[in-house]
Amino acid sequence: MTDPDLINPIRQAQQAQERAATEKRRGLGATLTLIGTLGWLIVLPPVAGLFVGRWLDRANDGRFWTLSLLFTGVFLGCWAAWRRIDEGHHDD
Template sequence: MTEKPSEPPETDPLIDEIRKHRRLHDRWLREGDMSVGRRLAQIGVLGWIFVLPTLAGLFFGRWLDARFETGIFWSAPLMLLGLCIGGWTAWKWMNAR
């Protein structure tokens, strides 16, 4: 009988997370902790990632409301949409690190 060559197993999420943690730990050992300035810069970037889509939604909503004379019919939902997009983007940015 001939044996079939074994196919490589699918990647295990637990093993992937362990490898990712190991890479981050090795990087921390090489580079050390971030400086205070770098941490403040990251907080600033995170704030802008969150605020800009919210303000863009509010601006576009106000423009639509002024154009169609609808009160805050467009301002509130587009601001909330911008808030959600900003939160999602900030979440993705934080978890990519």
């Protein structure tokens, strides 16, 4: 009553999941999610620093805040990405 054409792919998928669990590998979805999260973590703080810095520079008539907050945003974004990678490493 069972069709081997249907059961073989199911068994192969189950074996792949068991192998991934024993090897503690991330799946494709988890990897893509991590890449997307890292992208946002790295991009958003510098952009926010740039906009806030431009706003402060226009209010104070200078260039100090734009560069300072841009570099602060780069640092914070890279630090947050590093922490996320390290946190994901410990989850495995």
